[in-house]
Amino acid sequence: MATFSVRFLGCKVSHTDAQGVREALLADGHAEVPSAGGGDVAVVNACCVTHEAVSKSRQAAARAARTHARVYVTGCAASLEGAWGAMPENVVVVAKPSEETPAFVAGDVGAIGCVQAESRLERTRAFVKIQDGCSFSCAFCVVPLVRGSTRSRSAAAILEEIRRRARQGHVEVVLTGINLGLFRDRESGWRLPRLLREAAAVEGLRRLRLSSIEVNHVDRQLVAAIQETPTVARHLHVPLQSGDDGVLQAMARRYTVETYLRKLAPLGDFNLTADVIVGFPAEDDRAFERTLETVRAARLTKVHVFPYSPRPGTRTADEDTVPPQVKKERSARLRALSDDACRSRWETKVGREDVVLVDRPGRGYGADYSPWLVDARVGELVRVRGAAVTEEGVRAA
Numbered sequence: 001m002a003t004f005s006v007r008f009l010g011c012k013v014s015h016t017d018a019q020g021v022r023e024a025l026l027a028d029g030h031a032e033v034p035s036a037g038g039g040d041v042a043v044v045n046a047c048c049v050t051h052e053a054v055s056k057s058r059q060a061a062a063r064a065a066r067t068h069a070r071v072y073v074t075g076c077a078a079s080l081e082g083a084w085g086a087m088p089e090n091v092v093v094v095a096k097p098s099e100e101t102p103a104f105v106a107g108d109v110g111a112i113g114c115v116q117a118e119s120r121l122e123r124t125r126a127f128v129k130i131q132d133g134c135s136f137s138c139a140f141c142v143v144p145l146v147r148g149s150t151r152s153r154s155a156a157a158i159l160e161e162i163r164r165r166a167r168q169g170h171v172e173v174v175l176t177g178i179n180l181g182l183f184r185d186r187e188s189g190w191r192l193p194r195l196l197r198e199a200a201a202v203e204g205l206r207r208l209r210l211s212s213i214e215v216n217h218v219d220r221q222l223v224a225a226i227q228e229t230p231t232v233a234r235h236l237h238v239p240l241q242s243g244d245d246g247v248l249q250a251m252a253r254r255y256t257v258e259t260y261l262r263k264l265a266p267l268g269d270f271n272l273t274a275d276v277i278v279g280f281p282a283e284d285d286r287a288f289e290r291t292l293e294t295v296r297a298a299r300l301t302k303v304h305v306f307p308y309s310p311r312p313g314t315r316t317a318d319e320d321t322v323p324p325q326v327k328k329e330r331s332a333r334l335r336a337l338s339d340d341a342c343r344s345r346w347e348t349k350v351g352r353e354d355v356v357l358v359d360r361p362g363r364g365y366g367a368d369y370s371p372w373l374v375d376a377r378v379g380e381l382v383r384v385r386g387a388a389v390t391e392e393g394v395r396a397a
């Protein structure tokens with residue numbers, strides 16, 4: 001038996017990938033220990049979405065190499081060419097498709113005879129991957145290069161995993177993937193709207209969310225599936241990246257600002273969140289002002305701000321014309337706008353009822369994924385009334 005720890009950097013897909021490796025090691029009888037201490041094996045599921053993410057991933061692997069006999073680097077960044085030079089000798093970089101990685105790591109560590117029962121992950125929420133890879137080719141994005149083009153899991157396998165999670169006691173499932181709208185099960189012919197309806201009907205599941213959806217895929221069928229399925233959270237994360245048509249075109253995104261706003265209009269009461277890249281080479285002051293206007297017009301609340309950093313192998317790998325100080329200032333303005341928008345939404349909840357899923361001691365999320373401060377048992381869904389707004393969310397009465 002080996003002792004191991006797993007950590008991930010980056011997004012929900014990275015979290016799901018790390019979970020896959022962790023489950024494979026547990027299933028082979030190895031013992032998980034806290035990642036802060038030492039052990040036989042450390043797994044670092046690394047991220048390469050920005051230059052900074054790669055640096056942090058390298059640091060995490062180098063640090064783990066000092067306290068563990070062997071370190072496996074997995075995830076997006078493992079497949080990024082040139083990212084892993086000069087690492088300690090006990091670091092193994094697993095540049096394989098995500099589907100093959102858990103079996104490879106588990107095989108390399110070696111199974112032992114006694115096999116444990118299946119692992120329980122987070123207490124309330126499970127992330128279930130429905131597809132991987134991306135067939136879009138946004139000019140700045142390294143993901144299709146490191147993860148390949150889209151491929152979907154079968155609907156039957158996804159539903160089976162959701163049933164298993166529900167039996168384990170998870171009350172919330174988040175469907176994850178790199179580009180969820182590309183999900184297509186060729187056997188059943190199901191696309192995302194049908195999968196969403198079927199997944200929401202799994203017994204024991206109280207809440208279902210999509211991790212993120214490209215606006216191109218927000219069509220009539222998907223909106224209907226979301227609105228007609230009470231289990232589905234009243235929240236959508238729809239990457240915007242820029243609110244300026246010229247920048248969107250330079251990014252090779254497949255929509256205009258007008259399309260973005262029009263497609264989200266039927267979801268007027270939803271809590272809408274997004275990613276925005278700040279300081280893309282084509283972004284001048286006016287373009288950035290238009291991004292602020294679009295964030296307001298779309299009624300976005302939480303905006304995840306990414307200062308642009310060129311990624312190797314992409315079409316804009318050699319372009320980075322906006323000075324760092326300007327990126328910093330624009331990022332701060334956008335974050336301030338996002339903070340105000342969150343607060344305004346939370347204020348509408350004071351004096352009103354919501355159903356909160358408690359996912360940590362003292363905290364949880366409402367039906368639209370707004371954060372709440374509540375006093376209830378972890379894993380419970382509780383009906384509460386908003387009393388006040390704090391820096392961290394709505395305080396329940």
Ligand code: SF4
Nearest residue numbers: 134136137138141143
């Ligand atoms: S949609 Fe664009 S930004 Fe998103 S993963 Fe695909 S190529 Fe990257």
